Amino acid sequence: QVQLVQSGAEVKKPGASVRVSCKASGYTFSTYTIHWVRQAPGQRLEWMGWINTGSGKTKYSQAFQGRLTFTRDTSADTAYMELSSLRSEDTAMFYCARESPGTFYFKTWGQGTLVTVSS
Amino acid sequence: QSVLTQPPSVSGAPGQRVTISCTGSSSNIGAGYDVHWYQQLPGIAPKLLIYGNNNRPSGVPDRFSGSKSGTSASLAITGLQAEDEAHYYCQSYDIGLSGSRVFGGGTRLTVL
Numbered sequence: 001q002v003q004l005v006q007s008g009a010e011v012k013k014p015g016a017s018v019r020v021s022c023k024a025s026g027y028t029f030s031t032y033t034i035h036w037v038r039q040a041p042g043q044r045l046e047w048m049g050w051i052n053t054g055s056g057k058t059k060y061s062q063a064f065q066g067r068l069t070f071t072r073d074t075s076a077d078t079a080y081m082e083l084s085s086l087r088s089e090d091t092a093m094f095y096c097a098r099e100s101p102g103t104f105y106f107k108t109w110g111q112g113t114l115v116t117v118s119s
Numbered sequence: 120q121s122v123l124t125q126p127p128s129v130s131g132a133p134g135q136r137v138t139i140s141c142t143g144s145s146s147n148i149g150a151g152y153d154v155h156w157y158q159q160l161p162g163i164a165p166k167l168l169i170y171g172n173n174n175r176p177s178g179v180p181d182r183f184s185g186s187k188s189g190t191s192a193s194l195a196i197t198g199l200q201a202e203d204e205a206h207y208y209c210q211s212y213d214i215g216l217s218g219s220r221v222f223g224g225g226t227r228l229t230v231l
Contacts, residue, residue, distance in 0.1 A: 044222060044223070044224045095164055104153065105153070109166075112164050
């Protein structure tokens with residue numbers, strides 16, 4: 001079955017970077033766009049951007065411009081999200097989600113990765 | 120501040136019908152883009168509940184339905200059950216933000 005499995009929880013100090021992975025299985029990885037969504041504790045879902053896993057093209061939400069990098073490794077069927085210059089407000093659950101071409105919705109989600117930023 | 124506006128909370132007794140609204144603008148819902156709904160239980164990733172305004176993925180009970188009109192959309196839940204207690208989020212596409220996906224602020228449903 002279609003699955004997205006994310007890497008484990010991380011604890012980082014302010015100013016550091018974090019990289020979260022999202023491994024896909026059960027489908028052809030390069031035919032679906034992967035999006036990333038942030039959810040601070042008790043807060044709403046916040047769209048971060050996407051990566052076209054076929055071409056590698058990316059789009060980032062303006063809220064994260066300059067701090068966010070999406071990459072993918074097609075040989076490992078894995079997408080990555082790296083957020084730099086972490087601050088306490090970045091403490092959140094990060095989700096990857098799969099979007100079918102032209103649909104603009106997310107049918108499959110990863111289980112989430114908790115990133116805690118604390119000195 | 121969310122691009123799509125939802126009420127923070129709604130409540131209803133078991134068996135009742137509740138609706139959750141989602142108000143957008145001319146750059147998203149009003150531009151003709153579909154609205155999708157997600158259910159999020161505590162501590163769990165969101166689950167697609169309604170896609171394309173009024174379509175249910177397989178496995179979603181027909182107690183859940185969606186509609187869209189103008190710059191707004193609604194999620195209706197009939198025959199409310201205790202297990203429906205969760206957060207619900209609407210989501211769409213926004214052309215004004217260069218093709219961003221946008222979420223509502225979320226609505227907490229309490230089953231009394």
